[in-house]
Amino acid sequence: MYVYDAHDHQIVRERVAQFRRQTERYLAGDLKPEEFLPLRLQNGLYVQRVAPMLRIAVPYGLLNSKQLRKLAHITRVYDKGYAHFTTRQNVQLNWPQLEQVPDILAELADVEMHAIQTSGNCIRNVTSDQYAGVAEDEVTDPRPYCEIIRQWSTFHPEFAFLPRKFKIAVSGSEQDRAAILVHDIGLQLVRNNQGETGFKVFVGGGLGRTPVIGSLIREFLPERHILSYLDAILRIYNLYGRRDNKYKARIKILVKAMGPQVFAEKVEAEWLHLKDNASTLPANEIERAKGFFTLPAYEAIDDLAASDALAKAAQDNLALSRWLARNVKGHRQPGYAAVVLSLKPTGVAPGDVTDKQLEAVAELADKYSFGEIRATHEQNLVLADVRKADLPSLWAEAKAHGFATPNIGTLTDMICCPGGDFCSLANAKSIPVAEALQRKFDDMDYLYDLGDLTLNISGCMNACGHHHVGHIGVLGVDKKGEEFYQVQLGGSAANDASLGTVLGPSFGRDDMPAVIQKILDVYVENRTPEEQFIDTYRRIGVTPFKERVYAKAG
């Protein structure tokens, strides 16, 4: 994990002091709301429906147990005792008092955390794969590159006032688990035929009002050029991106308007001037960044023996074996596994954790996973380095704290934005829809039979809940002041990324469980033995689903 040096500490502390003065001046009436607005946004502070909302940066989703304990303390002392993990691996507080936000930021600074650049028209938190460094299919660990990009982008003077917010995701694996194709820039680490490390560069993806899948603009970018190439992309965006219309300001609109090829040509031309300048990364800088992400002190373990022992332990324990099958993932180190702590038990807003649970996760991380934890973009947490021998006891403890729902990858592991319960932009509530669906579909055998399925819910077209890229997507819509829900089918956030197709007219909230049931019925009736929901959908198309859902009764 990256560790702050004296400069980092100083920069963050100075920012806290600066924001404290700004907040005091605002509260004293010396700063007008419109003057305070850009200042608070630069520090992650939104004004929301019921209270301010503070978004805290979690670089590429990585946290240590000390930080978790501090978050627990902050939610307890300054908030209502819970925090929310978002689809961009960040943490949000829903109830801070404005006058206390500087204190919260000071507390965060103590554990090398902050809220800088978590909102506003700048480069936001860089996101990545939750299994970075441990995934079996990994080409190379993306975290050193994420950290390099983070350091380059934080306070970058040229990119502090972009036309719109800007999101970068990096994946180091063949399987995309970071939704890189729906980011402004998606970077996939690859090796070329000579064995050199570099990036496939995708640009112009994004969700929201105009969802777009990113375009490949470069097949192979040698790793030393990553920053100069990002410079070139951002310069072209900064220069040509629209500033006259907020809804047309994202880079996806520019790439679409120019065409990916023309956009790529402009980037390449700009890059020629930058290619070998000061931001070219010397090998020792890359090595230095890698030095923060070395392997933990793994024990030498006989993998076969460990797996055998585990199989025995699970033999007569259905609950444990279900959890092992769903929430435990492969690992490149023999004898180890990565464990997903589900933040989606029925009745809890997806991604919400209490102060007590945060402390419990910190305990589990210390005890079982070298004190580290990762946040996933599906709003769960991951203990990445657990000895297989420890899985049964970890399971028992996770269960006691409500993290062991064995639903990872199933329908009830849904992504859901805060919606109308918290967000002032919402057209409709989303948390009650998630809860109604969790209650209806609580039979695990049925969920396992359905297989891997993503269901994503957003309360408005800003798409914070990634509804466009859910196999089933639910979008809150407003009709003459009333809340309705539109259903979309066929989205995917994986390597084969696709955007969902709208099924038809929207539904009332109470109808949603029955509507989803009909969709699932069509899938179950039509699937072949090897198909998952998305495969069947792609084969049979939207029509059979439409016909069933909108069939007249009787």
Ligand code: HEM
């Ligand atoms: C409650 C306060 C929030 C506000 C005011 C807010 C605002 C917005 C807005 C305006 C957009 C559309 C941006 C655009 O298309 O240009 C957006 C998109 C997005 N937000 Fe939020 N959001 C909030 C909470 C969240 C939460 C809780 C999450 C995660 C669960 C989240 C993650 C995202 C993501 C992933 C997008 C996708 C669109 C993209 O960047 O392509 N936001 N948000």
Ligand code: SF4
């Ligand atoms: S999708 Fe809409 S309702 Fe949901 S958090 Fe984003 S802006 Fe708010």
